[in-house]
């Protein structure tokens with residue numbers, strides 16, 4: 001469909017530059033599709049489902065742009081002993097009680113299991129396609145020095161010792177986002193008849 005000089009461009013709409021940087025890196029590794037960034041504060045509904053939040057944000061975004069290929073991503077940290085809280089409210093909770101507040105809620109709690117989820121909603125030929133990625137892990141006992149957002153307190157099970165922040169660049173090879181973006185790229189490569 002596209003020749004070597006005319007590659008499609010897909011737009012990622014988000015106010016979060018860290019997310020764009022990570023996604024861009026994955027695109028460079030896995031596809032010839034170009035990634036563009038639309039820096040925009042997304043309208044988010046209150047819902048227990050990241051899929052619903054992402055699909056709503058995407059539709060709002062599409063109404064306000066003229067991009068054909070556009071996606072958004074909604075992430076959430078689901079803590080087992082808090083019945084999945086903060087989940088879809090992760091951004092609000094980080095901005096209010098912060099990482100110290102989360103650790104206080106887990107004071108003396110032995111069950112620190114949690115899941116980091118990434119949910120992507122893509123507009124493709126007037127349809128909404130959803131791609132998700134999840135990583136199991138646990139909440140650290142203290143805040144580590146590195147990383148952004150929840151990275152300093154989330155320890156993925158596949159490492160078991162270091163937080164996402166302490167893993168540095170390796171985070172982006174194993175993260176919830178890496179899994180979801182991989183599924184998105186596989187879909188786009190197939191639909192657009194591209195191979196890396």
Ligand code: ITT
Nearest residue numbers: 014015016042073074075090091094148149150151
């Ligand atoms: P947009 O909605 O504009 O894309 P956002 O920062 O609000 O940006 P989310 O709602 O998806 O993004 O993120 C929920 C919260 O989780 C927010 O506070 C992020 O900083 C944090 N977060 C998301 N992905 C993360 C990751 O990979 N590592 C650490 N924290 C993350």
